Amino acid sequence: MKNEKRFRLERAGWVVGDATQFLNLDPREVQFLELKLALAGGVRQLRESHGLSQAALARQIGSSQSRVAKMEAADGSVTLDLMVRSLLVIGATPGDIAKLIRRADKGQAA
Amino acid sequence: MKNEKRFRLERAGWVVGDATQFLNLDPREVQFLELKLALAGGVRQLRESHGLSQAALARQIGSSQSRVAKMEAADGSVTLDLMVRSLLVIGATPGDIAKLIRRADKGQAA
DNA sequence: TTGGAGTATGTCATAATTGACATAGGCGTG
DNA sequence: CACGCCTATGTCAATTATGACATACTCCAA
Numbered sequence: 001m002k003n004e005k006r007f008r009l010e011r012a013g014w015v016v017g018d019a020t021q022f023l024n025l026d027p028r029e030v031q032f033l034e035l036k037l038a039l040a041g042g043v044r045q046l047r048e049s050h051g052l053s054q055a056a057l058a059r060q061i062g063s064s065q066s067r068v069a070k071m072e073a074a075d076g077s078v079t080l081d082l083m084v085r086s087l088l089v090i091g092a093t094p095g096d097i098a099k100l101i102r103r104a105d106k107g108q109a110a
Numbered sequence: 111m112k113n114e115k116r117f118r119l120e121r122a123g124w125v126v127g128d129a130t131q132f133l134n135l136d137p138r139e140v141q142f143l144e145l146k147l148a149l150a151g152g153v154r155q156l157r158e159s160h161g162l163s164q165a166a167l168a169r170q171i172g173s174s175q176s177r178v179a180k181m182e183a184a185d186g187s188v189t190l191d192l193m194v195r196s197l198l199v200i201g202a203t204p205g206d207i208a209k210l211i212r213r214a215d216k217g218q219a220a
Numbered sequence: 221t222t223g224g225a226g227t228a229t230g231t232c233a234t235a236a237t238t239g240a241c242a243t244a245g246g247c248g249t250g
Numbered sequence: 251c252a253c254g255c256c257t258a259t260g261t262c263a264a265t266t267a268t269g270a271c272a273t274a275c276t277c278c279a280a
Contacts (some may be wrong), residue, residue, distance in 0.1 A: 102205055
C-alpha cells in the first residue's frame, strides 16, 4: 500500500510538469498511467467511429455521461475494469484491446 | 448497472457448469471473464518463473498473500487494475500484457 | 440572441474493492 | 507425528469507485 496510496493521492495533484515529483514516480506507475491513457484514447476513438455520443455510450454500458467523460480523460477515479468493459461493449475484441495496450510501449497513447 | 450488477452477483455463485445460467450471460461479460482469467494465469506464471511465493509477491506490491491467491484465482473481488499493476511490478511490459490478453481471443487462458 | 447537442468537471450517497487477519488444507522433511 | 512453508478461502473495517445529478462551457444552426 505504498506506491498504491501515493498514486491515488497524486491523481488529485497532477503535478506532471514538476520534474521532482515526476522523477519520484515509480516507473511501474508511469507504465500503468500510459496504459490507462492508451485505453482511454481507444474508448474515444471507438466511440466516435461509431458515431456515438458520450451519453449514448453511457446508456449502453449502464453508466452516465460524466463517467464516460472521466474515462476518456483517463481520470484517476476510473478503473481499467470500466474501460475494458466499455471497449468490449463498443465492439472491441480482446485482440483490439491488446493492440491498444501495445501502444503504451511506445508512449503513443492516442 | 444491469449486467454490471448481475456479474457482481454471479461471482459468488459460480454456476459455471449450469448451461442455463451460462447462456444467459452476456457475451461481453464472457469476454471480460476470459480476459481476467488470462491475466490471472499470467500473474501466476510470472510469479512462479521468478521463484516467488504468493507472500513474497504480496510484499512487493504492497498487498497480502490472500489477495494474491484471489487474484490468481481470478476471483470476482479483484480488479484488472490490481492484476495489471502486479504484472508490471513483476516485470511484465505492456507488450507482455497485450500478449496475455490476446490469449483471451482463443480461449487459451493460461 | 436563443436554443439544443455534446462535453467537461465537481459533488454525493451507495456500492464495491482493498489489505489485513484468521484459519484450513496440502506437501515435503526431520 | 510434528513442524514449516505454501496456498485457498472467508470475514471485516476502511478506502475507493460508481452512477446520478448539477452545472458550465463550446459549437453550430435558426
